[in-house]
Amino acid sequence: MGNDWFESVAEAERRAAKRLPRSVHLAIRAGSERGLTLADNVAAFGELGFAPHMAGLSAKRELTTTAMGQEIAMPVLMSPTGVQAVHPDGELAVARAAAARGVAMGLSSFASKPMEEVVAANPQTFLQVYWSGSRERLAQRIERARAAGIVGLIVTLDWSFVHARDWGSPFIPERVDAKAALRYAPEVLRRPRWLAQWARTKALPDLSVPNWGAAGEPAPTFFGAYGEWMMTPPPSWDDLQWLRQEWGSPFMLKGVMRVDDARRAVDIGATAISVSNHGGNNLDGTPATIRALPPIVAAVGRDIEVLMDGGIRRGSDVVKAVALGARAVMIGRAYLWGLAANGQAGVENVLDILRNGIDSALLALGRSSVSELTPTDILVPPGFVQRLGDAPD
Numbered sequence: 010m011g012n013d014w015f016e017s018v019a020e021a022e023r024r025a026a027k028r029l030p031r032s033v034h035l036a037i038r039a040g041s042e043r044g045l046t047l048a049d050n051v052a053a054f055g056e057l058g059f060a061p062h063m064a065g066l067s068a069k070r071e072l073t074t075t076a077m078g079q080e081i082a083m084p085v086l087m088s089p090t091g092v093q094a095v096h097p098d099g100e101l102a103v104a105r106a107a108a109a110r111g112v113a114m115g116l117s118s119f120a121s122k123p124m125e126e127v128v129a130a131n132p133q134t135f136l137q138v139y140w141s142g143s144r145e146r147l148a149q150r151i152e153r154a155r156a157a158g159i160v161g162l163i164v165t166l167d168w169s170f171v172h173a174r175d176w177g178s179p180f181i182p183e184r185v186d187a188k189a190a191l192r193y194a195p196e197v198l199r200r201p202r203w204l205a206q207w208a209r210t211k212a213l214p215d216l217s218v219p220n221w222g223a224a225g226e227p228a229p230t231f232f233g234a235y236g237e238w239m240m241t242p243p244p245s246w247d248d249l250q251w252l253r254q255e256w257g258s259p260f261m262l263k264g265v266m267r268v269d270d271a272r273r274a275v276d277i278g279a280t281a282i283s284v285s286n287h288g289g290n291n292l293d294g295t296p297a298t299i300r301a302l303p304p305i306v307a308a309v310g311r312d313i314e315v316l317m318d319g320g321i322r323r324g325s326d327v328v329k330a331v332a333l334g335a336r337a338v339m340i341g342r343a344y345l346w347g348l349a350a351n352g353q354a355g356v357e358n359v360l361d362i363l364r365n366g367i368d369s370a371l372l373a374l375g376r377s378s379v380s381e382l383t384p385t386d387i388l389v390p391p392g393f394v395q396r397l398g399d400a401p402d
C-alpha cells in the first residue's frame with residue numbers, strides 16, 4: 010500500500026478533497042440547508058464517553074454478527090450511495106472491498122454499475138429502492154433484483170426533495186457531453202490524477218442509472234429517474250406492506266427517526282430498520298441519529314433488527330452505536346472518501362480502520378464480543394437522548 014495507506018477517515022477525506030474535482034467532492038459532502046443535521050450526526054458521537062476497564066481484559070475479541078439474514082465479519086454495512094464519477098470502478102470497487110473484508114453491500118438505485126455485476130463481486134448485496142413509478146414498475150424492478158441474486162431490499166423513505174445548501178451545490182449535467190466537459194474543464198484540469206484514472210478507462214463518467222429499470226430496459230439518465238421519482242406520490246403504509254409481501258425476503262426500511270414509525274415498521278413485518286436521516290442530506294434540523302437510537306431500541310428492539318447510519322467515522326463510533334442497541338451500523342461518506350483516495354484498496358483501508366477501532370474499544374471495555382456491549386459501557390450526558398414521535402412506553 011506504501012504511501013497510499015492512510016490512518017484515519019479524516020485523512021481519507023483530506024486526500025479525497027485533494028484528488029476529486031471540486032464538484033464531485035461537494036457532491037459527496039452533500040448536506041442540506043444550514044448543515045445542522047450533517048454536523049450533529051458527527052458531533053453527537055463526540056459527546057458520548059466510554060467507561061473503560063484496565064485489568065481482566067479479554068485476549069480475544071469476536072466481531073462477527075448477523076444482519077438482514079447475512080453473516081458479517083463486523084457490525085458494519087455499506088450504506089447505499091450514488092457514487093457516480095468518484096472512481097471509474099465505482100460500486101464494483103466498493104463491493105469487492107466489502108467482500109474482501111466480509112461486509113455486506115447496500116447498492117443504491119442511483120448507482121453507476123448494474124446490480125448483476127455488483128452481486129458477482131459481492132454475493133452479500135442488498136438493493137436500495139425508492140418508491141418511484143407505480144406498484145407495477147416496482148414489481149418489475151424487484152423481480153430483476155431477485156433474478157440477479159440480491160439478498161435483501163432496502164427501502165429508503167426519508168427524502169423530501171430538499172436541494173439547497175448555504176455553501177452551494179455543485180452543477181450536475183444531464184449527460185457528460187462536450188458542453189459539460191467544457192464547463193468542468195477548469196476544475197478537472199487541476200485534478201490530473203483523477204483525470205488520468207478516467208483517461209485510462211477511455212470513458213467519461215456515465216450519469217445513467219442502470220438499476221432503475223426492469224431487466225433488459227435501457228438505463229435512464231440520473232435526471233430522468235429523479236424526475237419520475239419526484240412525480241410519484243409518496244407511499245402509504247399499505248404500499249410498503251404490499252412491497253414487503255411482494256419481495257418476501259429480508260426487507261429494511263431506511264430513514265426511521267420516530268418511535269411511532271418504528272412500531273409501524275414492525276406492524277408491516279419489516280426485517281430491519283435503519284435509524285437514519287439520510288446522512289444530514291434531507292430535512293435539516295433533524296437530530297443526529299445516535300440521539301434518536303436508544304428510545305427506538307427500547308420500543309422495538311425485541312421485535313425487529315435496529316440498525317443506524319449517520320456520522321460513523323471511526324471504530325469507536327460503531328462500538329457506541331452497538332452498545333446503545335444497534336445491531337450494526339451502515340457507513341456512507343467514510344467509504345466514499347476511501348474510494349476517492351485509493352480505489353478498492355482505499356475502501357479496504359477504511360474498513361480496516363473501523364475494524365481495528367472496534368477491536369481496541371472492545372479490549373478497553375473488557376468485552377470479548379460485540380454482542381456483550383451494553384449501555385453501561387457508554388457515558389451518555391444528560392439531555393443527549395432525543396425521543397421522537399410519541400410518549401414514553
Ligand SMILES: Cc1cc2nc3c(=O)[nH]c(=O)nc-3n(C[C@H](O)[C@H](O)[C@H](O)COP(=O)(O)O)c2cc1C
Binds near residue numbers: 263
Ligand atoms: C453522496 C451521497 C449519496 C447518497 N445516496 C444515497 C442513495 O442513493 N440512497 C440512499 O438510500 N441513501 C443515500 N445516501 C445516504 C447514505 O446511505 C447514508 O444514509 C448516509 O451517508 C450515512 O451518513 P454518513 O455519510 O455520515 O455515514 C447518500 C449519502 C451521500 C453522502
